[in-house]
Amino acid sequence: MAKKSRTKARDRATEGGVGPREPCPCGSGKRYKACHGSTGGVFVSRPFAGLAAERDLVALREFVPSATAPLTVGDRTVLLGSLLPMAAPAMVRDSGEVWLAMQVRHAFGDPSRDLGAVLEKAIAADEAGIVGLVDPPGPGARLQDLVADEPIEVTVHDGFEWWLGDVEERDQAMADALEQANGAVAPTARLSSVEAAYWVDAGSKEHLRWVLPQDENALLDALARLHAAGEDSIADGSKLVGMFRAHGLLTPVWDLPPGTGAAVLEEPVAAFEGRLVEALDAGGDLCAEERAARSMLANHQVTLR
Structure with missing residues (x-):
């Protein structure tokens, strides 16, 4: 009985809400106690919150x-x-x-x-x-x-x-x-029609990576609505393939056909932003197709490194 109690105490969440044996929120793959938990500080999930940039x-x-x-x-x-x-x-x-x-x-x-x-x-x-x-x-x-x-x-x-x-x-x-x-630099461009959207040429594919500010659950719901309705494309042949989390924000990622370039994305991405705002304002429960789309998007975590 005492051993079980000690085990529970070791696994109890820290002040930052992460248990010492849980994966570190930074994404290193290490346990929290062997990563950020070893410094004695509390992991800050959204460190740049409040800054306009x-x-x-x-x-x-x-x-x-x-x-x-x-x-x-x-x-x-x-x-x-x-x-x-x-x-x-x-x-x-x-x-x-x-x-x-x-x-x-x-x-x-x-x-x-x-x-x-x-x-x-x-x-x-x-x-x-x-x-x-x-x-x-x-x-x-x-x-x-x-x-x-x-x-x-x-x-x-x-x-x-x-x-x-x-x-x-x-x-x-x-x-x-x-x-x-x-030699290690992939051609990259920041779009001017929306904030924090970057085109990148990764060689075999091109991508759009767009850091978005909305609450994760609300954003996933909105993206699921657009995906289920076939309204999540931003260019001919583009595909919303998933997203990654970084510093408390979601970054959706689209695959683009080779040769797309950044310039042709300006108007379509601005138009998508308008559709996204409407989907965020829609509210209500997701239908079965939208729930399936949400599950797919949430489970497709893009790896950058």
Whole structure:
């Protein structure tokens, strides 16, 4: 009896609502106690909530290979990048400009707090170089506390030439590193007709990945209604194949025929957004066909890595 009680105690959910033996919500595949639970912090499922740029921040962190956006931090401008040289969390350039990277996994439980701690260290640095975190950042400013709460102007790049934009003399090591980094970049474009939708050419297929802000259950219901009605296509030959969850938001993914490109998606995606709003407002119970569509969509989890 005592052994059973101890087992229940070990499996009891933590303060963050995740049991120590349950899979970590970050998607690592590890148990919570061996991943984010080992840091002593509580996992924050939607770390960028409340920021006007939340959806684009999720995109830059999860799947946009090379992009930049200026951030207003007090009286300074910080360059936010998807990825920095040597996978640095942040860099202070020779000019004194601060660069901050989104695609860094500190595993301390709250990416917004991690980014806030790195950003504060970089701004306070006295000399150029790489800035990062070695120890858990503890309580303190999160990204929401530091940056202006406004949409960000994302520039998607074909490669990482912007890494060396302020470097006057380039050596062979720089050239080799740049060539290697550029070789891993899939052509990507941000659509302008809607927010946080990105076209990507993955080689054998093209995709549209669209970070959406709605509550997950309501969004699944709406997508199921559109799918059952045959109204979820966004271009000739396109197919809604599933979605993935990242930082508390759903990102539906459409497969596109090779050669589709980004430009032809602008009007169809804007039209789909209108249909989605109507489906979200519809309310009521799903019919049998819609329930089947919802189950299919919920079970088709797209893997990016």
